[in-house]
Structures are given as C-alpha cells and as structure tokens.
Amino acid sequence: MNKIQLERVDFEPGKSFKLFSPRLRNTFLWHYHPEYELVYVEADAGIRHVGTHISGYTHSDLVFIGSNLPHLNFDYRLRSDYHQIVIQLRTDFLGAAINLAPELSLIHTLFKSAAYGIAFHGDTRALVAQKLKQLNNLNSFDQLLELIHIFQLLAGSNEYTILNKDETSKDFILKDKIRMGAIYEYIDAHYAQKPDVNIVAGKVNLTTPAFCRYFKRQTNITFTEFVNQYRIERAKNLLMQDKNITETCYAVGFESLSYFNKLFNKIVGENPSDFKKKWVARASNL
Numbered sequence: 001m002n003k004i005q006l007e008r009v010d011f012e013p014g015k016s017f018k019l020f021s022p023r024l025r026n027t028f029l030w031h032y033h034p035e036y037e038l039v040y041v042e043a044d045a046g047i048r049h050v051g052t053h054i055s056g057y058t059h060s061d062l063v064f065i066g067s068n069l070p071h072l073n074f075d076y077r078l079r080s081d082y083h084q085i086v087i088q089l090r091t092d093f094l095g096a097a098i099n100l101a102p103e104l105s106l107i108h109t110l111f112k113s114a115a116y117g118i119a120f121h122g123d124t125r126a127l128v129a130q131k132l133k134q135l136n137n138l139n140s141f142d143q144l145l146e147l148i149h150i151f152q153l154l155a156g157s158n159e160y161t162i163l164n165k166d167e168t169s170k171d172f173i174l175k176d177k178i179r180m181g182a183i184y185e186y187i188d189a190h191y192a193q194k195p196d197v198n199i200v201a202g203k204v205n206l207t208t209p210a211f212c213r214y215f216k217r218q219t220n221i222t223f224t225e226f227v228n229q230y231r232i233e234r235a236k237n238l239l240m241q242d243k244n245i246t247e248t249c250y251a252v253g254f255e256s257l258s259y260f261n262k263l264f265n266k267i268v269g270e271n272p273s274d275f276k277k278k279w280v281a282r283a284s285n286l
Helices: 102-116 122-133 140-155 168-175 177-190 197-203 208-219 223-239 245-251 257-268 272-285
Strands: 017-020 030-032 036-050 053-065 083-089 118-120 160-162
Touching (some): 036 122, 053 102, 102 118, 102 140, 118 122, 177 223, 197 208, 197 223, 208 223, 223 257, 223 272, 245 257, 257 272
Antiparallel strands (some): 053 118, 118 160
16 A cells, blocks of 8 residues: 655755755655745646645646645646746745744744645745746855745745645654555546545555545545545646547547536636637737
C-alpha cells in the first residue's frame, strides 16, 4: 500500500533556498516536506491538490505552501507542454530576522498563513511570474534579495485564496499517511469508472460505514462528493483541450449528460458550454 511520501530536500552548500524546474507529469507524487515551497506553473489546465483542498487551475498557477502541508505535484497528468518553477526554502530561511525585524512583519504573517496553502491570482501572479523567470539570470545574493522582494509583494497582495480552513486536516493526514495515500491513489486511478466505496474501504481496512465517517471527518465532504469534484476538474481539463461536452461527460465517468451539466454548473458556477467558450476566447487572445 502506497503512502504520502516525505520528500528529502537537499540544498547546495551556502544557499538558503533551492530553485529548479521539475518535470513529473506522469508521476503521482503525493508528498510533504518541512521546507516552505513557492510553485509557479504555466499549463493549459491542471489539478491543484493541497491538503484537503482540491481544485483546478487554468493557464497558470502560483501557490505558496507551508511546512509539512501535503500536496500533489502541480504538473501531474498535464497533457500539453508546460513550464514550472519551484523554490524551496530552508526551514530557517531568513533566520531570527523574520520574527524580530519590523520590516519583515508582513512576510512573517505570509509565512504563517502558508500553513493553509495560498493560491495567488490576477496582477500579483503575473508580476511574480515575471520576476521568477528572471531569477536564473542573477547571482545567489541578488536572487535572495529578489526573493525577499517577491515575498513582500505576495504579503501585501489581496489577490489570493486560502486553500484550507485550518491545520487540523494536515495533522490528520500526516498521522495517517499510508491510509490517505491509498485513498487518493484509488480515486485518481478509478474516477473515470465507478469508484466503489466498499472497495476503497477494504483497501484501508475499514468497514464501509467507518470509512464514510473517516473520510467525511478528513475532507469535510462525502466520498461521492469528492469523487465528483475530482471528475469535474478533469472535465475542465478535457474541455480546454477542445473535447466536446458529450465525450467529456463520459470520459470522466458520468453516465447522464444532464446530471453532468447540472453538477458542472454547481461546482464551477457556469455550464460546460459557457466554460469552454470562455476558455477558447481567452486562449485565442494569449
């Protein structure tokens, strides 16, 4: 049985951060690490799974993740080409200064909020993306200064979404890494068929009623609601690849087109046709 993995992060001697561009699109890496992480990815569409929060992103995503917050790699199952920049920070990044220097008070607050996962959007995301893309042109010292500037921009922005309500879910996941890892992998492997709550309950050695209580306590939604949410995020991905609505409906496991349209509208806030039209119009202007 697979489990949520502890990722070991190695830093170059004399550096307080790691800058790299991983490519793991075919790897289901559900993992955590003590280090803070800033992730920027450009892609048509992907899945954002941080803690117990699951949603999708389109065109690009910028997320700041706190210490030991479990998350899935942001490039998982991306269909088209993509570009990703990841920055991982030592647990003592900026040392005692972040707690003591009043000039860093906003950044200190930002780092505390990262415990829940923060997704940035709008002009903030666009501006930070530009700065991240230029980091490789700088020496280590100037990279550090630019990173502090980036975090100050993020700390002062109001263009963000907090992804998890509290840290209780994170603690629960980490205490039960094997069980939660098996559940998420089962959902990912079977969302397009008929995920069977009885089978997944057996995989984690729980009775079905006990599993349903466990999953609801862990994610704040039922197993069926979670699977449907996962399916809709995958459907968005297919629609943005110019798949038609009917084939998308069946490809992600729904048997009723009317139910798919109704659920898509409930979760996304618009019907699949309008969503696809907006995406096509947006993509043509890029």
